[in-house]
Amino acid sequence: MENIKTDLINILKKYTLDKNVWNDFNDNSSIISDLKINSARIVDIVIDLEEKYDIEITDEELEKLTCFKDIVKLIDSKIN
Numbered sequence: 001m002e003n004i005k006t007d008l009i010n011i012l013k014k015y016t017l018d019k020n021v022w023n024d025f026n027d028n029s030s031i032i033s034d035l036k037i038n039s040a041r042i043v044d045i046v047i048d049l050e051e052k053y054d055i056e057i058t059d060e061e062l063e064k065l066t067c068f069k070d071i072v073k074l075i076d077s078k079i080n
Contacts, residue, residue: 004075008068011048015041027069034067053079 012035016022021035031037037045042065046057049071055078057065065071 001072001076004072004079005068007052008049008071008075011045011052012037012068014048015045025068027067027072029068030066031068031071032066049075055079 012031013019013022015037016035018036025034029035031042031045032039042062046062049055050057053075055075057074057078061074065074
């Protein structure tokens with residue numbers, strides 16, 4: 001699970017323009033409101049995750065991903 005968190009943070013950092021958003025980051029951080037990542041970038045993040053872990057994230061699953069821990073749980077459930 002820690003590897004997933006590290007990988008995800010590295011991917012998310014590519015799409016965060018304001019590096020200060022990471023100062024208060026935690027597992028409950030919202031991708032859109034806290035990390036200030038827009039919906040177009042979320043599609044890129046999903047593609048990165050799908051390629052990295054050789055998984056598929058459906059549109060239905062994507063709609064449920066609001067915070068960091070949601071994404072970690074989803075990836076974990078798909079690879080384990």
